[in-house]
Amino acid sequence: MDLRTSMLVLFFALLISTTKALDPCDSQSNGNDLSVIPIYSKCSPFKPPKIESWVNTIMDMASTNDPERVMYLSSLVAKKKTSSVPIGSGQRLFNINNYVVRAKLGSPGQLMYMVLDTSNDAAWVPCSGCAGCSNTMFTPNTSSSYTPLDCSKPQCSHLRGVSTSCVSGGPTDQCLFNQTYGGDSSFSATLVQDSLTLANDVVPNYAFGCINAVSGGSIPTQGLLGLGRGPLSLLSQSGSLYSGLFSYCLPSFKSYYFSGSLKLGPLGQPSKIRTTPLLNNPHRPSLYFVNLTGVSIGRVLVPIAPEFLAFNPNTGSGTVIDSGTVVTRFVQPAYEAIRDQFRKQVKGPFSNLGVFDTCFASTSEAEAPIVTFHFTGLDLKLPTENSLIHSSSGNLACLAMAAAPNNVNSVLNVIANYQQQNLRILFDVANSRVGIARELCN
């Protein structure tokens, strides 16, 4: 090689390595920091069924998926489990969940882009032979550490408590279960165990559902990683590995190129963070209930009758922080009070756009008041990008929250992920608290 050629080679080598370093999709997570990837962003293998602006995507998700999600969450907390959740009509355009992480199952590890879901405990993935699944599936027979679990195993009885059932007495006595998800979908699965690898951590003998058949359009294509806090959750199954805590930062919906992060365990967590206690609903141990005590619009504390916010394990009422609902929903009377106060402080006229009923000329946006959620011990002042959403043409801004969907007799308020953008949310289950801090993760 002459000097010129070697310079050129060097140049291209440098170019390739810098491009690699700059490619956010390539960020090999160091340590326990895992990328949290918006499901339709550049780094995700999933492509939206239609090419839309991100605003329209959110509008679609908020009006199509959220009602089912809220219905689903409400059915979880209802005193008696709603056995027949109404089937949503029409085509499901989008999967209900919005963020995925890379995880590997088996030995050697098989890569899956699994949806993050803080309101579920168990994990499940489509397994080879699954009827109705897409083609990325976990293949148990190529993993040396795979074992099915039978009905006598404690993990199987953990499932039984959670709207599933174990069929024993078959020739293999495997722990089979059916689960509904997202309101309109269900799957049947076998409980199995295998190694789970997240970044550099290996959780051996991790119990999860190996899906054999699905029906409906809401089952995440490459499976789901439950980050709830019940006995089958990642935190419970990883023992002391993560000391009972994790956090995530969700990137802005606008950021096609960027990923947030999931941090498992105490390393790298913010040292100064305001927290609010977690509340336990024994009927639904996996959900992250917090005590929302009030909402302020600008300087005005919105008058909301206490029963619409109060935590009550018997009725299931209260407020959860959820990673799978797109826009925050309040029970109808609470939402109306919040909205009315907001309208008092912004120049109308107000119009509707999708699920949003308080849209106004974006020229009035400067007067839009700050929305603050008051939790016990913690006030969350929403950045404007978390409280307002703009129409795709840009000339309207809307209050990005809504009432619980019609026909859902919900008593639950859901703090959803549009309101969680660019915040680090710390779930300190060991100390029974949730921390929230501003962090630009994109």
Ligand SMILES: *[C@@H]1O[C@H](CO)[C@@H](O)[C@H](O)[C@H]1NC(C)=O
């Ligand atoms: C594993 O199972 C699949 C489908 O069930 C089958 O096609 C494949 O041949 C099996 N591979 C091995 C190594 O047994």
Ligand SMILES: *[C@@H]1O[C@H](CO)[C@@H](O)[C@H](O)[C@H]1NC(C)=O
């Ligand atoms: C799951 O559903 C299928 C189809 O409806 C049914 O045949 C099977 O018995 C169910 N299994 C369990 C464990 O409930």
Ligand SMILES: *[C@@H]1O[C@H](CO)[C@@H](O)[C@H](O)[C@H]1NC(C)=O
């Ligand atoms: C929630 O906060 C309110 C107001 O401070 C308090 O009265 C109530 O006891 C709290 N609820 C729980 C379950 O901690």
